[in-house]
Amino acid sequence: MEAFDILTTGFREWPAYFKVPKLWKVGSLFWVYYLIRFHSYDIWAQTHNIPRPPEDFRFGETPYMTGLTLLQMAQVTDRDVFYDLGAGRGKMVFLASLATGCRAVGLEFLASYSLIGQRIIHNLSLEDRVDLRHADILQADLGEATVLFSAASSWSPTTKERLLERTDELSSGTRWISVGWALRHPRLELRAARRMLFSWGYDNA
Numbered sequence: 001m002e003a004f005d006i007l008t009t010g011f012r013e014w015p016a017y018f019k020v021p022k023l024w025k026v027g028s029l030f031w032v033y034y035l036i037r038f039h040s041y042d043i044w045a046q047t048h049n050i051p052r053p054p055e056d057f058r059f060g061e062t063p064y065m066t067g068l069t070l071l072q073m074a075q076v077t078d079r080d081v082f083y084d085l086g087a088g089r090g091k092m093v094f095l096a097s098l099a100t101g102c103r104a105v106g107l108e109f110l111a112s113y114s115l116i117g118q119r120i121i122h123n124l125s126l127e128d129r130v131d132l133r134h135a136d137i138l139q140a141d142l143g144e145a146t147v148l149f150s151a152a153s154s155w156s157p158t159t160k161e162r163l164l165e166r167t168d169e170l171s172s173g174t175r176w177i178s179v180g181w182a183l184r185h186p187r188l189e190l191r192a193a194r195r196m197l198f199s200w201g202y203d204n205a
Helices: 002-007 014-019 023-034 039-047 064-073 091-100 111-123 157-169
Strands: 081-085 103-108 130-134 147-151 175-179 195-198 201-204
Touching: 002 201, 014 023, 014 064, 023 091, 023 111, 039 111, 064 091, 064 195, 081 091, 091 103, 091 130, 091 147, 103 111, 111 130
Parallel strands: 081 103, 081 147, 103 130, 147 175
Antiparallel strands: 195 201
């Protein structure tokens, strides 16, 4: 059953396109820019000489309908600054801004993803609301974020621990949406949890 749900994820995206119409343009531009690219090669070519565990760079995406539910659970509004840690192509970044009106920033280690993301941002005239940066999530400034998102199912324990150490840099009231990783820190309080469908299968958020 789970395999079937994964295979039909594309069909499950359709309601989101009608709820957030501008996603049609985002999806079309993804198709154009990534038609002849291979995620596995992009990741290998840009990270194989980097002294970080390879599991930190596995490709996976959050379906739009799952993303909409997560944004609602976290009560994201146009007053928030949304940060996606390990943004990939920027799918959640575009969704967060277009669905809620917030300012959304994606931090991504692969330079090609951030470069293509900036082209899409320019094509859609979203420069004042969306940013996709080539950055290391363990070093980038997170101080302005009011909502963090991390799809961390495959991340190495070391990377998770180092990122969790940055919790003390966050402002009081910051919400952290975490997938596949039960965050435990004295400053963090669990507000909600749910098992949801992602591109790799069902996982806990």
